[in-house]
Amino acid sequence: MIGDAVNFASRIEQANKELGTQLLVSGQAYDEVRQQARAGREFADTSLKGKSGRYKLYEIIGLNTELFQRGHPEYSGLRPSVVA
Numbered sequence: 001m002i003g004d005a006v007n008f009a010s011r012i013e014q015a016n017k018e019l020g021t022q023l024l025v026s027g028q029a030y031d032e033v034r035q036q037a038r039a040g041r042e043f044a045d046t047s048l049k050g051k052s053g054r055y056k057l058y059e060i061i062g063l064n065t066e067l068f069q070r071g072h073p074e075y076s077g078l079r080p081s082v083v084a
Contacts, residue, residue, distance in 0.1 A: 014049060021040075038061050039059060043057040
């Protein structure tokens with residue numbers, strides 16, 4: 001299964017270049033970080049070369065600065081310039 005995960009990540013990276021985004025994640029990865037990350041565009045029905053099926057991908061455009069400003073423990077070591 002590790003091989004499939006690495007292949008999937010590689011296909012997402014390839015889609016990242018094709019879609020002109022800087023940080024693209026799978027729908028499953030976004031579900032894990034949706035409280036901490038801000039999504040820009042959603043690519044709801046994306047095919048990935050070498051993979052069967054259609055995938056939901058999200059462009060991550062930043063961190064949730066509200067959590068940072070409230071002193072959320074996950075952001076305690078970050079500087080504001082990193083969050084912006």
